[in-house]
Amino acid sequence: MQDSYTLRYDLDENMRPCDGTLRFTADGRVSALSGGVTLFDHSLEGVEEALVLAGVGCGTLFLKRKDGEELVLCRFSMSALFPAGEFCKVVNYYLQTGTASIPEQEEKRVCEKCGRTLIEGLKVCLFCYSRAGVLKRALQLLKPFVRRIVTAEAFMAVASILYLLIPIFNRWLIDDYLGPMEGPIAHILFIAGAMLLARVLGETIFIISSRAYNRASLGYATSLRTQAYAKLQRLSMSSLAKRTPGDLIRRVMEDTYTIKDFITDIGRWGVEQAVMFVIVLVILLFTNPWLTLLVFIPLPLVCIVLTRFWDFIHIRYERQWRQSSKCNSILHDIIKGIRTVKSFGNEDREIEKFSGQTRKLAQVSSSNEKLWALLFPGMVFFTGIGEFLVLYFGGSSILEGGLSLGVLVQFTMYIAYVYAPLRWLVSFPRWLADAMTSMVKVFEILDEDPDITGKEDALETPLTGGLKFDGVSFGYKSYEPVLKDINLDIKPGEMIGIVGKSGVGKTTLINLIMRLYDPNAGGVSISGTDLRDMDPAHLHENIGVVFQDTFLFAGTVYDNIAYAKPDAKPEEIIAACKAGGAHDFIIKMPDGYNTVIGENGHTISGGERQRLAIARAVIKDPPLLLLDEATSSLDVETEAAIQDSLHKLIKGRTTIAIAHRLSTLRAADRLIVLDKGKVAETGTHRELLLQKGIYCDLVMAQRQTSKKTELQTANK
Amino acid sequence: METTTNTQMTIGLAEAIDLGLMDHDKAEFYETPGGFTGFRYNGEDYKRIVLRRATPIADPSAYISVADHENKEICVIRSLSDLSDDQLKIVSGELDRRYYCPEIVEIKSVKDKMGYIYMEMRVTGRGEAFDKNCAVKDVSKNIRLLDDGRLIVFDVDGNRYIVQDMSALDKKSVRRLEPYLF
Numbered sequence: 001m002q003d004s005y006t007l008r009y010d011l012d013e014n015m016r017p018c019d020g021t022l023r024f025t026a027d028g029r030v031s032a033l034s035g036g037v038t039l040f041d042h043s044l045e046g047v048e049e050a051l052v053l054a055g056v057g058c059g060t061l062f063l064k065r066k067d068g069e070e071l072v073l074c075r076f077s078m079s080a081l082f083p084a085g086e087f088c089k090v091v092n093y094y095l096q097t098g099t100a101s102i103p104e105q106e107e108k109r110v111c112e113k114c115g116r117t118l119i120e121g122l123k124v125c126l127f128c129y130s131r132a133g134v135l136k137r138a139l140q141l142l143k144p145f146v147r148r149i150v151t152a153e154a155f156m157a158v159a160s161i162l163y164l165l166i167p168i169f170n171r172w173l174i175d176d177y178l179g180p181m182e183g184p185i186a187h188i189l190f191i192a193g194a195m196l197l198a199r200v201l202g203e204t205i206f207i208i209s210s211r212a213y214n215r216a217s218l219g220y221a222t223s224l225r226t227q228a229y230a231k232l233q234r235l236s237m238s239s240l241a242k243r244t245p246g247d248l249i250r251r252v253m254e255d256t257y258t259i260k261d262f263i264t265d266i267g268r269w270g271v272e273q274a275v276m277f278v279i280v281l282v283i284l285l286f287t288n289p290w291l292t293l294l295v296f297i298p299l300p301l302v303c304i305v306l307t308r309f310w311d312f313i314h315i316r317y318e319r320q321w322r323q324s325s326k327c328n329s330i331l332h333d334i335i336k337g338i339r340t341v342k343s344f345g346n347e348d349r350e351i352e353k354f355s356g357q358t359r360k361l362a363q364v365s366s367s368n369e370k371l372w373a374l375l376f377p378g379m380v381f382f383t384g385i386g387e388f389l390v391l392y393f394g395g396s397s398i399l400e401g402g403l404s405l406g407v408l409v410q411f412t413m414y415i416a417y418v419y420a421p422l423r424w425l426v427s428f429p430r431w432l433a434d435a436m437t438s439m440v441k442v443f444e445i446l447d448e449d450p451d452i453t454g455k456e457d458a459l460e461t462p463l464t465g466g467l468k469f470d471g472v473s474f475g476y477k478s479y480e481p482v483l484k485d486i487n488l489d490i491k492p493g494e495m496i497g498i499v500g501k502s503g504v505g506k507t508t509l510i511n512l513i514m515r516l517y518d519p520n521a522g523g524v525s526i527s528g529t530d531l532r533d534m535d536p537a538h539l540h541e542n543i544g545v546v547f548q549d550t551f552l553f554a555g556t557v558y559d560n561i562a563y564a565k566p567d568a569k570p571e572e573i574i575a576a577c578k579a580g581g582a583h584d585f586i587i588k589m590p591d592g593y594n595t596v597i598g599e600n601g602h603t604i605s606g607g608e609r610q611r612l613a614i615a616r617a618v619i620k621d622p623p624l625l626l627l628d629e630a631t632s633s634l635d636v637e638t639e640a641a642i643q644d645s646l647h648k649l650i651k652g653r654t655t656i657a658i659a660h661r662l663s664t665l666r667a668a669d670r671l672i673v674l675d676k677g678k679v680a681e682t683g684t685h686r687e688l689l690l691q692k693g694i695y696c697d698l699v700m701a702q703r704q705t706s707k708k709t710e711l712q713t714a715n716k
Numbered sequence: 717m718e719t720t721t722n723t724q725m726t727i728g729l730a731e732a733i734d735l736g737l738m739d740h741d742k743a744e745f746y747e748t749p750g751g752f753t754g755f756r757y758n759g760e761d762y763k764r765i766v767l768r769r770a771t772p773i774a775d776p777s778a779y780i781s782v783a784d785h786e787n788k789e790i791c792v793i794r795s796l797s798d799l800s801d802d803q804l805k806i807v808s809g810e811l812d813r814r815y816y817c818p819e820i821v822e823i824k825s826v827k828d829k830m831g832y833i834y835m836e837m838r839v840t841g842r843g844e845a846f847d848k849n850c851a852v853k854d855v856s857k858n859i860r861l862l863d864d865g866r867l868i869v870f871d872v873d874g875n876r877y878i879v880q881d882m883s884a885l886d887k888k889s890v891r892r893l894e895p896y897l898f
Binding site: 011013014015016017055056057058060062068069070071072075077078079081116119126127315316318319322325326433436437440441 | 750752764814815817827829831834841844846849855871875
């Protein structure tokens with residue numbers, strides 16, 4: 001075990017940059033060193049807690065003494081915020097237990113090659129990642145489609161060869177028949193027919209090849225997308241919470257599509273262009289090596305011009321793309337909130353806002369188009385230099401009798417095949433960069449280790465036993481603890497009401513029971529089994545939960561209830577809806593249980609949504625019920641009716657219910673009052689009222705509010 | 717024709733809602749020995765207060781919320797200019813410790829790597845110049861050009877940097893930033 005734990009901080013007491021080190025030692029002391037000078041060395045005696053105070057762009061680590069005094073230890077920029085939280089955890093463990101448990105000091109995540117700090121959440125250094133490795137990985141995923149792709153490529157090669165025959169036929173036509181003007185016409189017709197046949201066959205084979213390619217590429221995209229989506233489903237809430245829904249959707253949909261485009265479409269054209277280039281080169285060399293040399297003389301210049309051109313133009317197009325994306329996002333935002341826009345009568349303002357952005361987009365696009373129009377002819381000129389050289393020297397050679405007209409025509413036709421891959425190659429780095437970005441993002445998801453996993457020997461303990469919180473501390477961000485040292489012992493079949501002000505950690509408590517997160521310290525167990533040793537699927541199958549923010553999927557009412565139990569019989573669905581108080585409103589709808597409710601149930605009211613959610617939770621007949629503000633959107637009368645049905649169901653099941661409306665919890669066997677992340681009071685409604693503590697204050701405040709409302713209504 | 721007048725007067729928002737503006741006669745900010753700022757107000761002594769700017773970008777010196785250590789608002793300072801010199805020094809010091817945003821004086825390089833922008837910069841923080849590297853994700857959101865010519869950059873760690881006047885920044889730096897400005 002280590003005997004000290006350090007934190008590197010970067011701001012001094014006057015917020016000037018510094019290189020300081022804060023050190024906690026196993027003998028219970030904290031010292032700071034900066035510029036070779038020890039700034040302080042404090043004993044932790046009399047200290048209650050180490051805390052982090054997050055500011056804006058910076059943070060402060062301080063000690064809170066038992067006598068209420070507070071002492072700043074160090075200040076830091078946001079880059080040190082997470083390590084500061086970890087430092088606090090180590091110090092607080094010592095303060096709580098009296099013994100130091102110093103973990104292996106986590107080295108600052110830096111790239112081994114270049115020394116740059118790795119971005120939080122990324123495992124690779126974006127400067128040093130191996131492009132070949134990433135590409136190899138993407139290609140490996142292509143394995144199941146290799147046969148189809150090889151077939152498509154073979155067809156493509158045949159089609160290319162057929163296209164390349166046409167200039168040769170042209171040459172024969174000019175040199176052997178049109179030039180000498182001897183005929184016979186049957187031969188001319190034969191060559192023309194051969195050209196037509198080559199074209200028709202080429203196009204037909206091209207279509208076959210394209211279809212084979214499309215099937216392979218769509219299969220590849222589907223496979224990649226499914227893998228990414230499946231991985232998302234398995235990731236823990238804490239992993240998912242690090243990214244926005246938009247980011248995750250982009251990775252699953254757009255990034256997989258970009259990879260597919262690159263690997264299949266660009267790969268396919270790349271192979272075609274390469275095949276064409278090699279064949280044309282061989283034909284040209286065999287036909288006339290000197291003229292071939294002329295084709296390649298301007299090549300370095302052409303490459304330089306094209307690269308410069310793309311470097312310049314791509315930044316401008318990037319900007320155009322971003323502006324277009326901004327317009328899309330404004331449009332998306334406004335259409336989503338159109339009800340709010342109309343209710344405030346802000347249509348004109350929104351029109352102005354959007355048109356302002358589209359005008360900006362038009363300006364950027366127009367400027368780019370102007371530039372393109374100006375530069376493109378120049379670019380074409382440079383890429384056509386070889387053609388001029390061939391025409392000049394080839395023409396001279398014809399006049400001198402050294403070359404036939406047919407050969408020159410064939411040459412000029414082939415030059416296009418030589419320069420086309422070059423134009424393609426110039427834009428290749430950009431496609432590669434885009435594809436690499438998408439690959440790294442998708443592989444990051446595929447490679448992420450879920451931090452909440454079921455062990456191989458995970459237990460399927462019945463959830464009929466008691467529920468225990470043993471010294472549980474937890475924070476969504478380690479430097480901001482939400483729950484602190486929670487100890488609870490809930491008996492089987494007990495109904496527990498969780499009470500407390502907003503933000504004290506009530507929902508967090510439920511999240512831990514569902515094991516959406518693991519505690520930072522301590523453990524949660526059901527029937528004596530720690531949740532970390534239990535099979536997560538088994539746990540979730542045996543918990544019925546109604547969340548504060550009810551989510552319903554697009555589909556019928558029936559499907560939404562059956563979501564919790566796909567094999568439920570109709571009687572079970574109806575019974576569950578009756579228990580949740582949903583049956584009455586469902587049956588009044590023309591399509592009853594087959595009524596389609598829109599995404600997130602937007603076609604029904606908040607109260608109705610909540611009743612469906614209750615029905616969905618109870619249909620599984622779970623031994624453990626978690627109700628997080630399950631009836632908050634209901635009127636008092638409906639709530640009372642549902643509570644009666646729920647009480648019948650609750651009997652014999654361990655139930656944890658959260659409610660702000662304290663009357664909702666009147667039937668609870670025990671109430672737990674949370675305050676500042678800790679259990680402040682425990683007892684029955686009566687016992688807590690007698691304690692005259694936080695719960696009593698909450699009850700009185702609610703009574704006064706309701707009396708005031710009644711009086712105001714009466715006065716009206 | 718008889719006319720009726722509505723005798724029920726409507727109370728305006730300003731009258732109905734008390735902003736809780738600070739009464740300067742009852743207020744005293746002080747520095748605690750532990751390195752925080754304390755506040756004596758209306759006979760109460762708050763050992764650690766939190767100062768928050770209502771409009772940190774548009775007008776950082778107006779409407780400063782003063783809250784206790786549990787984030788309960790005590791009062792609001794209408795403007796820093798209303799404070800006496802010694803009080804201003806304490807309040808400004810506390811704000812400086814809560815809001816940290818070094819000023820960018822030069823952009824040395826900007827590299828676009830797989831959706832992240834890596835910037836090498838020269839910045840000044842509390843009068844001291846130093847080099848700083850940062851990575852920015854989601855450029856359209858995290859590099860914000862304001863209407864008044866200021867530019868704010870938010871990096872992946874949550875740090876923020878500001879260019880106070882884009883027109884005063886050297887041409888090379890502007891050119892490096894240009895593709896990412898809107």
